Structure formats: C-alpha cells, structure tokens
Amino acid sequence: EPEVTQTPSHQVTQMGQEVILRCVPISNHLYFYWYRQILGQKVEFLVSFYNNEISEKSEIFDDQFSVERPDGSNFTLKIRSTKLEDSAMYFCASSEVSQSFNYGYTFGSGTRLTVV
Amino acid sequence: AQSVSQHNHHVILSEAASLELGCNYSYGGTVNLFWYVQYPGQHLQLLLKYFSGDPLVKGIKGFEAEFIKSKFSFNLRKPSVQWSDTAEYFCAVRPINDYKLSFGAGTTVTVRA
Numbered sequence: 769e770p771e772v773t774q775t776p777s778h779q780v781t782q783m784g785q786e787v788i789l790r791c792v793p794i795s796n797h798l799y800f801y802w803y804r805q806i807l808g809q810k811v812e813f814l815v816s817f818y819n820n821e822i823s824e825k826s827e828i829f830d831d832q833f834s835v836e837r838p839d840g841s842n843f844t845l846k847i848r849s850t851k852l853e854d855s856a857m858y859f860c861a862s863s864e865v866s867q868s869f870n871y872g873y874t875f876g877s878g879t880r881l882t883v884v
Numbered sequence: 885a886q887s888v889s890q891h892n893h894h895v896i897l898s899e900a901a902s903l904e905l906g907c908n909y910s911y912g913g914t915v916n917l918f919w920y921v922q923y924p925g926q927h928l929q930l931l932l933k934y935f936s937g938d939p940l941v942k943g944i945k946g947f948e949a950e951f952i953k954s955k956f957s958f959n960l961r962k963p964s965v966q967w968s969d970t971a972e973y974f975c976a977v978r979p980i981n982d983y984k985l986s987f988g989a990g991t992t993v994t995v996r997a
Contacts, residue, residue: 801983803987809989810988811976816983816984818983873930874930875928878927
C-alpha cells in the first residue's frame with residue numbers, strides 16, 4: 769500500500785535554529801497537509817497545500833512557518849526560528865482530489881521535533 | 885467554528901470487554917467522518933471512515949462505527965478488545981467543502997491482560 773514518507777523521524781534542534789521537515793506524499797495525490805501534535809494534546813491542523821500554493825492555514829501557522837514543494841515529489845515544512853513550544857510531533861498527510869468531495873487522508877509516521 | 889468532542893479521556897478495561905468510544909461533532913452540513921488509531925510510538929492509522937450510505941461502517945481489526953446524523957455522532961465500537969488494542973483513538977471530521985480534518989482530543993484506551 770502506498771505510504772507517505774517523512775524524514776527525519778526525530779530532530780533535536782536548539783532554540784532559534786531553522787529546521788526543515790521533509791515529506792514525500794503519495795505520488796498521485798494532489799493535496800498535502802501538515803498537522804502537529806504537542807505531547808498529550810490533540811492533533812492540530814497547520815496548513816494545506818494544493819497546486820503549488822497554500823489553500824488554507826491555521827492560526828498556528830504564522831510567519832515563522834513556510835511550506836514548499838521544491839521538486840515535484842518532496843513537500844517540506846520549514847520553521848525559521850524554532851521556539852521551545854514548537855516541540856511536537858509533526859505529521860504530513862496527503863489526499864487525492866475527488867469529484868465527489870469524499871476522500872481520505874494518508875498520514876506519514878511523523879517527525880518528532882524537540883527544541884532545546 | 886466546528887468542533888469534535890470525544891467524551892472519554894482515558895478508558896481502562898480488561899481483555900474481552902466491549903469498547904465504545906463516543907464522538908460528537910458540531911458541524912451542521914455534510915461531513916466525512918474518520919476514526920484513527922495511534923499505537924504507542926507510531927503514526928496515525930486509519931481504522932475506518934464514513935462517506936455516505938450504510939451508517940454502520942466496519943473497519944480493520946474488528947472495529948465498527950455508527951453514524952447517527954440526528955445526534956451528530958460517530959461512535960466507535962469493538963465487541964471484544966485485546967491487549968494489542970491499547971492505543972490512542974482519534975475521531976476526525978471533515979466538512980465536504982473543506983480541505984482539513986478536525987480532530988477530537990483523543991481517547992487513551994488501556995487494555996489489561
């Protein structure tokens with residue numbers, strides 16, 4: 769079964785440093801997403817991406833965050849200057865486009881980001 | 885803004901017991917509904933989903949869920965749990981005119997052998 773692949777599985781970074789989280793969505797999917805889960809809390813939507821642009825973003829997704837599809841296969845999330853509160857599990861997901869508006873999501877295994 | 889409520893934060897039960905996890909949502913339009921499971925240290929896995937049709941949907945690992953439109957509910961059930969069902973369970977909802985999933989807070993299920 770096709771998978772969404774995320775790298776690295778765990779990233780430790782110092783506060784103020786930039787991090788890039790990488791994802792390879794399923795090849796025929798056209799919608800891409802980033803979600804995050806702070807330890808002990810619920811999964812929160814960050815951003816959705818379609819046709820090479822952001823289609824929706826949450827309040828969490830401020831100017832420190834950016835997304836990019838640099839080469840047609842990777843989908844990256846960049847955090848420009850990490851803060852302690854950015855420590856979380858970050859999940860990438862992708863979905864296909866469906867004319868019926870009914871579609872599911874495939875999630876990656878996540879990147880655990882620890883900011884120290 | 886729409887919300888997804890999961891009634892139980894932590895459920896502890898013995899093997900072979902029956903499990904029911906509640907999920908309610910606040911969106912009034914047509915929605916897609918999902919239950920995900922997250923085993924310790926692992927990623928989100930889809931248990932089952934409801935798009936349309938028969939409101940009783942069957943998923944993997946013996947789980948099923950029932951969509952009751954009038955109650956805005958999508959409760960998850962399993963008649964007889966196993967120790968390996970110990971995990972966190974998330975209900976998620978997507979209005980069909982929206983891109984994003986909204987998740988409930990999750991229910992931690994601990995099955996004692």
